[in-house]
């Protein structure tokens with residue numbers, strides 16, 4: 237017994253020595269694909285989990301919204317009117333109001349004929365109501381339309397936009413392009429926004445992922461141009477550098493990303509937080525990135541999973557049972573991913 241304890245102590249000592257340089261850094265849990273929730277979707281983009289554990293999914297090119305149960309039963313509930321699909325535009329992100337239990341409101345971001353806009357409509361459990369405008373006038377183009385919607389822990393709606401192929405939008409405080417916006421449920425500037433407008437942060441190229449960490453801090457994934465994709469921790473009024481800066485740079489006006497990748501490794505879209513880790517869906521990179529975070533900063537190395545196995549990954553959402561639902565755009569599927 238003493239000998240075994242002694243041997244154990246030696247092994248422990250060895251582990252401590254070899255692990256010392258990274259001993260403070262977290263290692264993310266290992267994700268595993270436990271099955272396919274549902275498939276047959278065309279250009280799936282947004283995913284919003286309902287209070288009962290089922291979800292709504294938006295299809296970019298068809299403008300359809302579909303209801304998906306945890307058991308995988310899919311039902312079409314309606315088509316959002318006035319959507320103009322083209323290139324990266326169409327019906328993009330969706331979000332369920334935190335007050336859904338009483339008001340039944342569903343929010344959607346879509347490309348229209350002259351702009352990108354956020355609308356809201358009721359979902360009574362069967363069909364969609366008539367949309368009402370929440371925010372209009374977000375610049376649109378064939379590319380860089382942003383499009384993610386998420387309600388924050390503060391109850392306000394966060395909207396990620398793109399520069400709409402006009403890089404000047406990102407630093408222009410009067411443009412809604414190249415920004416993260418923060419608004420009330422009816423679309424007014426949220427009280428306390430840094431400039432009293434809808435703008436919460438600026439200097440973005442094309443943000444398609446939003447998630448909050450354990451301390452209710454906002455993080456966002458952003459598509460780079462030719463070289464560098466970014467994961468940023470977002471502060472109110474922060475300037476994230478585009479178009480002067482792609483990735484990290486030495487300029488005190490700008491906030492540097494917490495993690496970067498080549499555009500071939502990532503080209504990120506959706507983002508979700510679980511188990512002290514940001515989970516980021518990669519389109520061109522065709523993988524799920526795990527980024528350990530703690531106290532508002534990255535806390536360890538990023539880890540890739542499922543590389544080139546499931547096609548382009550568009551979206552990640554926290555399912556009701558603690559798993560992640562991950563959308564593969566290529567296979568038109570929702571994968572159920574459990575964390576080891």
Ligand SMILES: [Ca+2]
Pocket residue numbers: 439466476477478481482483491493
């Ligand atoms: Ca940046």
